[in-house]
Amino acid sequence: MTQDLVRSLFAAEFDNSILDRMDDSATFELEGRLAFTTDCHVVSPYFFPGGDIGRLALTGTVNDLAMTGAFPLYVAAGFIIEEGFPRESLGRIARSMQEAAAEARVQVVAGDTKVVERGAADGIFITTSGLGLVPPGVNITGSAASPGDVVILSGTVGDHGVAVMSRREGMRFETAIESDCAPLGELVRRMLSASDRVRVLRDPTRGGLAAALNEIAASSGVAIEIDEASLPLKPEVGAACEVLGLDPLTLANEGKLVAMVDPEDAGRVLAAMKTSPMGAAAAVIGTVERADRPRVYVRTAAGSRRALMMPSGEQLPRIC
């Protein structure tokens, strides 16, 4: 009976002609270079300011596709649900997932649901997989950063991390801090229309900007220097980080991207980003440098330079 409820609920919410066939696989015609990705979502709590696990799962996967320059098209969703999980919460999650799908202009075409006994899972886990189409000529990869490239960040850092942490710890701030959880496909589309020299795109989720930049530096064999003063940061997020002893550079973001762009095109790309609501607060935050070994540096407000290390371990477990 639970299975039937779940199926009818999801099928009604994600309604589309491909899903409706209810065969073992969804089928559709496609041609070109495809992008394919998967992500598990275990965020706790599953409702948080600015979003929930459904919105997060949808946008997380769509954004991973967009980070290869792909147009996101199709999503498959796997739900692992603890017995006794409130039907009303499941409905809210499915609805917010479908709302995010509509925003991102993708269809949820396949799914699976498993219910496990009480205590065998903590509420709900959602694993989403996505499929997108990379436009001809686009070749964006974490290993393509070149010395001289300009580093652009699409908006403020740390919003998602602080939003989830504050709800988890039952904290209240004077200003509500909301997750930035949002699909980035349209922003990427505008960037790629403005320049064919966007070399790297990455969404700084788990481990934040620190992890994303260290991964890129390692893949590309370069150093990256960012300027602390230029980093977009909401004052209330900065204040919360001070109270909680957190570094905004290591906090998860779920609606932001960092890009490495040829210096000649950086101005054009930045201007294109600012035409999108997702890139309104975009800023140049640093440059790529030649290096003997991969490194990330932060130029502090005081003018000194410190190494920004790969965050070790899981600083904030179950943040996404």
Place this chain on the structure above:
Amino acid sequence: MTQDLVRSLFAAEFDNSILDRMDDSATFELEGRLAFTTDCHVVSPYFFPGGDIGRLALTGTVNDLAMTGAFPLYVAAGFIIEEGFPRESLGRIARSMQEAAAEARVQVVAGDTKVVERGAADGIFITTSGLGLVPPGVNITGSAASPGDVVILSGTVGDHGVAVMSRREGMRFETAIESDCAPLGELVRRMLSASDRVRVLRDPTRGGLAAALNEIAASSGVAIEIDEASLPLKPEVGAACEVLGLDPLTLANEGKLVAMVDPEDAGRVLAAMKTSPMGAAAAVIGTVERADRPRVYVRTAAGSRRALMMPSGEQLPRIC
């Protein structure tokens, strides 16, 4: 640190040129009608006679692709792991998953891992997604069964269900009953080479043959009659079912398929199936009939006819 271990372990096991790029998405060229599917695997225990959750997750997804007539190509795997899960077990699971991938001739090209705190998940859950290519002219769907079609089953029923149940309940039988967990792509390829009138393919997993046939009857608006005496069943599985009070028709299978085939081609398809180790025990088990409303019947050994209902609820939770 856990994350690093996991990544290095999986990357080493699934080693291939697409995965190695370690970007946010895997990319590759494809053209045609694609099949796309996802499945969550929560089987308990995660090691069972004849397989484990890794082999199950890989073959389950590959088989869902094959059931649309697709050639399975790429798999993405999401792991949700409870803190403290033995590294050695994780290694065994990854290895058996890669062995199944090699058998099925697919590549694991994308993945994600989330570790949750002790008690937030029961050991390990694996959600796999798959992508395959449907050959031109192939149009296999659960809604295509026609009155007169012959129903073929590829082998014995209930092996997986009994194998998992017996391990879960700590039972010992004189003959070891092993899960049938295996990839079916090659079997399907042989069937489609023999006939272009294979109309329906379905792997009777959760809910067994009873669920699969009821789903097909409902999608196609037909009745299906199967002959109990013709049903391939291992004597030890039959005996275990009697002891446990289980109906083999409702038990999960993980390496079997049921097909609806035009009567003119049934002999040719059956012969082709028998050339594959996966179809050695294949048998004609029934026929599709015209009906006012969808129904599934079993002709018993005694000659009477009884309705085979959709199994209600989850008879054996966490069987796959």
